[in-house]
Amino acid sequence: MESGRRVAVFGAYGHTGRFVVAELLARGFVAVPSGRNAEALRELADENGLEARVASADDAASLDRALAGTAAVINCAGPFASTTGPVIEAALRAGIPYLDVAAEIEANLDTFAHYRDRAKDAGAVIVPAMAFFGGLGDLLATAAMDDWTSADEAHIAYALSSWHPTAGTRLSGAVSRERRGARRLRYHGGRWEHRTDASPTLDWDFPQPLGRRPVIGEFTMADVVTVPQHLPIPDVTTYMSIEAARDVTSTDTPAPTAADGSGRSDQTFLVDVLVRSCGAERRATAAGRDIYAVTAPLVVEALDRVLTGRTKTVGVASAGEIFDAADFLRALAPHITLDRHQQGL
Numbered sequence: 001m002e003s004g005r006r007v008a009v010f011g012a013y014g015h016t017g018r019f020v021v022a023e024l025l026a027r028g029f030v031a032v033p034s035g036r037n038a039e040a041l042r043e044l045a046d047e048n049g050l051e052a053r054v055a056s057a058d059d060a061a062s063l064d065r066a067l068a069g070t071a072a073v074i075n076c077a078g079p080f081a082s083t084t085g086p087v088i089e090a091a092l093r094a095g096i097p098y099l100d101v102a103a104e105i106e107a108n109l110d111t112f113a114h115y116r117d118r119a120k121d122a123g124a125v126i127v128p129a130m131a132f133f134g135g136l137g138d139l140l141a142t143a144a145m146d147d148w149t150s151a152d153e154a155h156i157a158y159a160l161s162s163w164h165p166t167a168g169t170r171l172s173g174a175v176s177r178e179r180r181g182a183r184r185l186r187y188h189g190g191r192w193e194h195r196t197d198a199s200p201t202l203d204w205d206f207p208q209p210l211g212r213r214p215v216i217g218e219f220t221m222a223d224v225v226t227v228p229q230h231l232p233i234p235d236v237t238t239y240m241s242i243e244a245a246r247d248v249t250s251t252d253t254p255a256p257t258a259a260d261g262s263g264r265s266d267q268t269f270l271v272d273v274l275v276r277s278c279g280a281e282r283r284a285t286a287a288g289r290d291i292y293a294v295t296a297p298l299v300v301e302a303l304d305r306v307l308t309g310r311t312k313t314v315g316v317a318s319a320g321e322i323f324d325a326a327d328f329l330r331a332l333a334p335h336i337t338l339d340r341h342q343q344g345l
Helices: 015-026 038-048 060-067 080-094 105-122 132-145 167-180 223-229 242-249 291-307 325-331
Strands: 006-010 030-035 072-075 098-100 125-127 153-160 184-188 191-195 201-205 212-216 235-241 268-277 280-289 336-338
Touching (some): 006 015, 006 060, 015 030, 015 038, 015 167, 015 291, 030 038, 060 080, 072 291, 080 098, 080 105, 080 167, 105 125, 105 167, 125 291, 132 153, 132 223, 132 268, 132 280, 132 291, 153 223, 153 242, 184 223, 212 242, 223 235, 235 242, 280 291, 291 325, 325 336
Parallel strands (some): 006 030, 006 072, 072 098, 153 235
Antiparallel strands (some): 153 268, 212 235, 268 280, 280 336
């Protein structure tokens, strides 16, 4: 990658946004922090010797100024229900790629529904949910599929040692609940279902040393949006370790705190993906630390591949659809540990 390319980061002063800015700088890009909080922007820009550009999702002209002269934009500003549309529109006007780290199911669905045809016709690149939730599980599922052209079901199980939600996570969750009401979403039989019953509790056999652990089933995350967008799998289900599910839903759980100089917390994660087809099974697993921090190398690696033409399609695309999934996962080796005995990895 040519060093010094300017990349706008909308919502750069948020918890995840700061990790993204740091990753961009570490990889030789010039981050252009943007957002509506002028004071927070100025502090971040001063810390890193950057140019801050104040912009708001409800002010199209300010977004145009924020993106001027940049090679791409990464949207880190939640709630994404309010920001994805305006920032995508600004990226289309600027003629630059758009990536986001949205884990809001409804916002992800909106992006695919509203921009798929338009972005493809324009030859534009829009990569939603290029984050821990949405991107990583999608890459793992795609790599596990390998030469299979379809599967009967995909299961993505998350074992988080804890889940201390950021203020942005809480706000995005509140917006999703407001849109969804008392219903929850499940992808079954090739379609979305709205359900009012409680999610089931069951056990999941994670790889050792974790082993068998209780999880909340049908704990639907962004992967359930991204995977079926490009993989012919009629049933896609995500699961969450019960301790983490309790953490994130409790109003008493504090925000994440830094445990090292990079700002990462001591949270650990394991993502276990199982796909089944005609009685056969394939698996892919990744482990690492801090779901918010690991989002930065995920989205910046995606950015690098988009800007260097290492992509397989245009338009609105999931991670596993637009990138070589196995190669992408191997490139994340400094940040995640893969089970290299798995098919495709």
